[in-house]
Amino acid sequence: MLYKSTRGTETVSSTRAVLAGLAPDGGLYMPVVFPSGFDYHSVMGLPFTDMAARVFALFLDDFKDIPALVQRAYAGKFDCADITPLVPVGDRYVLELFHGPTCAFKDVALSALPVLMTAAQKQEGETDSILILTATSGETGKAAMEGFRDVPGVRIIVFYPDGGVSPIQERQMTTQEGQNVRAVAVRGNFDDAQSGVKAIFTRVQQEGLPPECRTVLSSANSINIGRLVPQIVYYFKAYSDLLALGRIRDGEPVNFTVPTGNFGDILAGFFAKKLGLPVGKLICASNANNVLTDFLTTGVYDRNRPFHKTASPSMDILISSNLERLLYLLGGEDASLVRQLMGRLAADGTYRVPPAMLTALQKDLPADFADDPAAFRSIARVFAEHHYLMDPHTAVAWTVAERYRQKTADQTPNVVLSTASPYKFPQAVLTALGAQLPADPFAMMDALQAISGVPVPKNLAGLKEKHVRFTDVVDRDALYDYVLSAIRDN
Ligand SMILES: *Cc1c(COP(=O)(O)O)cnc(C)c1O
DSSP: OEEEETTOOOEEEHHHHHHHSBOTTSOBEEESSOOOOOOGGGGTTOOHHHHHHHHHHHHOTTSSOHHHHHHHHHTTTSSSTTSSOEEEETTEEEEEOOOSTTSBTHHHHHTTHHHHHHHHHHHTTOOSEEEEEEEOSSHHHHHHHHHHTTOTTEEEEEEEETTOSOHHHHHHHHTOOOTTEEEEEESSOHHHHHHHHHHHHHHHHHHOOOGGGOEEEEOOOTTSHHHHHHHHHHHHHHHHHHHHTTSSOTTOOEEEEEEOSSSHHHHHHHHHHHTTOOEEEEEEEEOSOOHHHHHHHHSEEEOOSOOOOOSOGGGOOSOOTTHHHHHHHHTTSOHHHHHHHHHHHHHHSEEEOOHHHHHHHHHHOOEEEOOHHHHHHHHHHHHHHHOOOOOHHHHHHHHHHHHHHHHHOOOSOEEEEEOBOGGGSHHHHHHHHTOOOOSSHHHHHHHHHHHHOOOOOHHHHGGGGSOOOOOOEEOGGGHHHHHHHHHHHO
């Protein structure tokens, strides 16, 4: 299948699109012809991995032996056989996406991306090794390190803001095993880490790396089509589970409420809907950084606003990269329109979409936001009423789902996507419950376990005993030199 950039016309194979991540013109890869004629009935009742093989084949058809790739991606890595279990809570459903090796929603996609990347490398006859550089605000870094751990021909360096991730997240990264992985703290905030990494990509694109490095750079960022495709699968899985539970009739629409940051998760739902799954509304939930709520309400995207640090840090984002793909689809696949809008975003931090596009957006994607106090009240209430414990990201979505029902009286079954284990954010969850706060994060996890009766996930409890391997702290301006010396070290 051929892909082209949302900002251009040049086409590449799906294997090339996965290897490159971002298109050379700064756009995101999209299928030249969106797959059609898919019948969702053909995957209902299948196990997650069989569904994944079918969905991958629709979008990544240049890859050889997809069923084997899917097995390698998921077999034995998740703590439950169905990968993304659906849990009824009150009159809603929670789709738990955090059962992977690092207890992060990012695991669903980052278990598959390394497998796809090495397969693409082999098929394309790439002999240089791949160096993945990724800036992280906490969740992506660990999931990427674990996903790429000891994958032959690939190395990964993860950059996180010094003092800017949670103690559990930092420990997850600094204790990561694997010969080909490294985590580095960058002095500054997430934007410093991110712009430092972008500067390396720009410089290497202009000058190239010294040839003796025999290395090409790539990114594990959520703009890679190889990260987006795996996320489509769990929408089908959720629908299949609702059918199996007898909660819906075949063909009945289902709404999904998605805690949104970079817009990958909710965009995957839009892809599932375009493939023919009976998806009703995709409700876009934000925290106090509500740039998307405003955009989907008014048609004006404006990142010129204060940045709020919230209890749901993975949604603290003012530029949602994957939104570009939706603009492309709803704008009639018009690359010049996307180029124009993204040019304004880069220059002025703001753009307005044409009225017809706003109408199309509003038809499918209602939006709202919940601040920390509102999300914390939901954590406490849902635990009191249903004995179900949510993390702060999930709680933002739950709150928005509730308000949506109040505002619209829409009684369509509603699935809330749950993107993190509550044990990843124990301080916020204990605070929401009004419980005592012990001093260290491991004692906090134990306290949560005592309250909820849900055991601490093994991978998180085990961190306490693990040896810290990475302690480097570097200045943002020194990242390029750091990367070069890391390449020469191994
Ligand atoms: C990444 C992430 C999100 C946001 O997902 P996007 O695909 O970036 O919109 C939400 N919650 C958690 C916990 C995450 O890690």
